[in-house]
Amino acid sequence: MVSIIGTGHSRFGRLPESFEDLIVTVAREALDESGIAPAEIGGIWLGHFNAGMVDDGFASSLAMAAHPDLRWTPATRVENACASGAAAIRGAMDAINAGRVRAALVIGAEKMTHLPTSGAAACLGRAAYQPEEAGQSFPAIFARFASAYADRFGDPTEAMAQIAAKNHANAMANPLAQMHKPLPVEFCREVSDKNPMIAAPLKVSDCSLVSDGAAALVLVADDLAKGREAVRIAAMEQVSDILPMSRRDLSVMEGPRRAIAAALAACGTGLDGIDFAEVHDCFTIAELMIYEAMGLAEPGQGARCLEDGTVMRGGALPVNLSGGLKAKGHPVGATGVSMHVLAARQLMGRAGEMQLTGARRGLIFNMGGAAVANYASVLEGAA
Amino acid sequence: MVSIIGTGHSRFGRLPESFEDLIVTVAREALDESGIAPAEIGGIWLGHFNAGMVDDGFASSLAMAAHPDLRWTPATRVENACASGAAAIRGAMDAINAGRVRAALVIGAEKMTHLPTSGAAACLGRAAYQPEEAGQSFPAIFARFASAYADRFGDPTEAMAQIAAKNHANAMANPLAQMHKPLPVEFCREVSDKNPMIAAPLKVSDCSLVSDGAAALVLVADDLAKGREAVRIAAMEQVSDILPMSRRDLSVMEGPRRAIAAALAACGTGLDGIDFAEVHDCFTIAELMIYEAMGLAEPGQGARCLEDGTVMRGGALPVNLSGGLKAKGHPVGATGVSMHVLAARQLMGRAGEMQLTGARRGLIFNMGGAAVANYASVLEGAA
Numbered sequence: 001m002v003s004i005i006g007t008g009h010s011r012f013g014r015l016p017e018s019f020e021d022l023i024v025t026v027a028r029e030a031l032d033e034s035g036i037a038p039a040e041i042g043g044i045w046l047g048h049f050n051a052g053m054v055d056d057g058f059a060s061s062l063a064m065a066a067h068p069d070l071r072w073t074p075a076t077r078v079e080n081a082c083a084s085g086a087a088a089i090r091g092a093m094d095a096i097n098a099g100r101v102r103a104a105l106v107i108g109a110e111k112m113t114h115l116p117t118s119g120a121a122a123c124l125g126r127a128a129y130q131p132e133e134a135g136q137s138f139p140a141i142f143a144r145f146a147s148a149y150a151d152r153f154g155d156p157t158e159a160m161a162q163i164a165a166k167n168h169a170n171a172m173a174n175p176l177a178q179m180h181k182p183l184p185v186e187f188c189r190e191v192s193d194k195n196p197m198i199a200a201p202l203k204v205s206d207c208s209l210v211s212d213g214a215a216a217l218v219l220v221a222d223d224l225a226k227g228r229e230a231v232r233i234a235a236m237e238q239v240s241d242i243l244p245m246s247r248r249d250l251s252v253m254e255g256p257r258r259a260i261a262a263a264l265a266a267c268g269t270g271l272d273g274i275d276f277a278e279v280h281d282c283f284t285i286a287e288l289m290i291y292e293a294m295g296l297a298e299p300g301q302g303a304r305c306l307e308d309g310t311v312m313r314g315g316a317l318p319v320n321l322s323g324g325l326k327a328k329g330h331p332v333g334a335t336g337v338s339m340h341v342l343a344a345r346q347l348m349g350r351a352g353e354m355q356l357t358g359a360r361r362g363l364i365f366n367m368g369g370a371a372v373a374n375y376a377s378v379l380e381g382a383a
Numbered sequence: 384m385v386s387i388i389g390t391g392h393s394r395f396g397r398l399p400e401s402f403e404d405l406i407v408t409v410a411r412e413a414l415d416e417s418g419i420a421p422a423e424i425g426g427i428w429l430g431h432f433n434a435g436m437v438d439d440g441f442a443s444s445l446a447m448a449a450h451p452d453l454r455w456t457p458a459t460r461v462e463n464a465c466a467s468g469a470a471a472i473r474g475a476m477d478a479i480n481a482g483r484v485r486a487a488l489v490i491g492a493e494k495m496t497h498l499p500t501s502g503a504a505a506c507l508g509r510a511a512y513q514p515e516e517a518g519q520s521f522p523a524i525f526a527r528f529a530s531a532y533a534d535r536f537g538d539p540t541e542a543m544a545q546i547a548a549k550n551h552a553n554a555m556a557n558p559l560a561q562m563h564k565p566l567p568v569e570f571c572r573e574v575s576d577k578n579p580m581i582a583a584p585l586k587v588s589d590c591s592l593v594s595d596g597a598a599a600l601v602l603v604a605d606d607l608a609k610g611r612e613a614v615r616i617a618a619m620e621q622v623s624d625i626l627p628m629s630r631r632d633l634s635v636m637e638g639p640r641r642a643i644a645a646a647l648a649a650c651g652t653g654l655d656g657i658d659f660a661e662v663h664d665c666f667t668i669a670e671l672m673i674y675e676a677m678g679l680a681e682p683g684q685g686a687r688c689l690e691d692g693t694v695m696r697g698g699a700l701p702v703n704l705s706g707g708l709k710a711k712g713h714p715v716g717a718t719g720v721s722m723h724v725l726a727a728r729q730l731m732g733r734a735g736e737m738q739l740t741g742a743r744r745g746l747i748f749n750m751g752g753a754a755v756a757n758y759a760s761v762l763e764g765a766a
Contacts, residue, residue: 094477
């Protein structure tokens with residue numbers, strides 16, 4: 001079993017810090033919080049997408065600037081598009097579970113806002129299958145999910161507008177979020193000058209943000225968790241799909257469904273045992289389809305989770321209390337680590353205004369590409 | 384313990400295949416050789432540097448095109464510059480040693496020759512510390528090692544010429560090598576029209592090649608190795624250094640020394656227990672300094688290994704019987720996997736004209752960046 005004993009998290013948004021400084025700052029925060037001496041860290045894992053966004057092409061060792069005692073520590077970058085953060089956690093967990101490492105420093109980081117929007121979009125587009133999908137933006141790619149969903153089940157755009165409004169409302173309680181601006185559902189529903197269509201049926205309000213940011217975790221084996229405030233990673237399951245969208249059913253998210261079902265099974269619980277979820281709302285259609293992948297609703301029925309309040313703050317299973325990628329921000333390599341940091345803080349009772357009273361178990365779902373690299377985790381707080 | 388039961392290896396050089404086709408071809412070869420059904424593969428790891436060389440920014444799932452049963456298998460890209468291949472092996476080993484995966488498919492791949500030399504150099508340059516070293520080519524970076532070495536110990540260029548000549552001679556026996564052209568030591572010694580200075584004191588003959596290529600391994604836990612022809616990974620140790628060269632002693636390779644010493648210690652042997660080595664001769668000065676990092680010679684005395692024939696074919700510890708990066712080629716993400724494939728084939732007695740009679744144990748050293756990510760492995764054949 002692997003536990004989280006330290007967390008670090010920058011503000012997300014347009015930040016003045018360099019890529020290296022972002023990494024170093026969150027690494028120090030997580031180390032300080034953990035109480036683990038840097039010399040005890042047995043491995044460093046960096047989740048980072050890049051794909052042209054920064055010139056730092058070999059970034060695994062940058063975290064060593066956080067403390068001189070980190071020199072000589074094995075350091076590795078892991079990349080799985082927007083699930084690079086979860087991939088880094090997975091790598092560290094394997095090393096701990098193999099008995100090779102007792103304490104690991106895991107960082108997710110991305111620097112994006114220095115690029116023009118078109119430049120960031122071009123880099124992100126490299127997470128698609130190039131022989132068939134080169135030049136398509138990610139909004140266009142997720143619009144294909146929305147269209148397939150609409151064709152099979154009917155128009156999802158009202159539910160998408162509600163998801164955007166919910167996540168912006170939730171972000172008001174998250175001081176680290178990029179956006180602190182409520183978006184009324186009426187605004188999200190309508191195409192307007194301030195909410196133009198990006199890739200039909202996705203409007204600006206359906207898209208997550210271009211962000212700078214970083215997050216970090218200190219993960220430890222059981223013996224080092226004893227006597228410390230710790231959150232257990234009760235399960236983490238990865239399911240990867242083939243890359244080409246042309247060969248997949250885009251009306252459902254099958255990889256996410258398999259990953260989430262496997263994670264719940266691995267810790268012997270159902271959704272009724274989960275108190276909250278942080279899921280990968282890179283686009284509002286993704287969050288809607290993830291409700292169905294989670295089993296919160298039958299295929300095509302995800303909108304009911306909004307209508308009956310299930311996923312709202314105060315509902316049976318609030319989703320994205322942090323504001324999600326939609327409003328918290330989405331520095332892609334940082335996102336998976338950020339989800340685990342904020343879920344861990346919920347379970348430690350340190351989530352501030354976001355706090356869900358009595359939260360004991362959280363589900364996390366981080367996704368790379370168009371439902372290609374799928375990671376589901378369950379975190380558990382102290383009993 | 385983790386064992387190699389299947390290997391795949393493309394020719395290295397200027398290849399017509401796409402990046403995806405290179406991956407798929409070596410994956411199939413390794414799977415076929417292993418006798419493991421694709422459905423039994425529990426995880427895929429891809430070692431790949433990229434940094435702008437191909438547009439495929441999210442390549443972990445590409446190997447799934449090798450067989451339909453690979454769909455849903457967790458797939459992960461790992462990047463540690465020119466040690467990305469070893470980093471992928473390390474990730475797979477951790478998952479196996481953690482009991483999460485019983486059989487893993489590990490691939491290293493890079494596609495470089497479609498770029499003009501300046502373009503490839505710019506991408507490779509991203510493996511340096513950008514705030515201080517941006518715009519320096521890797522020949523210029525390794526020239527700094529050569530200069531520091533010369534300042535402290537005297538001129539290494541005669542030894543460097545001998546290393547180039549040795550590795551080109553060795554590559555004549557490797558049908559997969561990019562270069563099949565002996566380079567006389569006299570040619571390597573002299574600056575000439577055909578051997579110009581690239582970054583003093585490094586001439587063309589001191590530099591490894593720009594190459595396309597891929598290599599693959601099937602790694603398994605003990606229970607799946609039983610009854611199969613298998614090579615054990617007796618040890619694999621990683622030591623990472625800080626990135627900025629300005630803060631390091633460039634007259635020695637301390638990270639490589641630590642990694643190699645740890646790997647030998649982990650399997651309870653000294654160099655006298657090693658029959659051959661494949662080491663990271665991205666530049667001839669690197670191979671020279673690695674002799675010293677291995678403990679084959681005292682600091683500054685590496686040239687003696689050439690003078691007394693130790694590292695030559697037929698010597699006590701032949702180094703780079705494959706031709707090394709210098710003549711076999713250096714598709715950067717593939718290199719670490721290639722080293723393990725060719726060493727495993729030596730230990731299985733399937734190295735063809737490269738075969739070293741009675742080889743039982745091989746040392747591998749794969750390096751990312753300027754001695755930053757350092758991986759040393761020891762492979763053992765059947766007793």
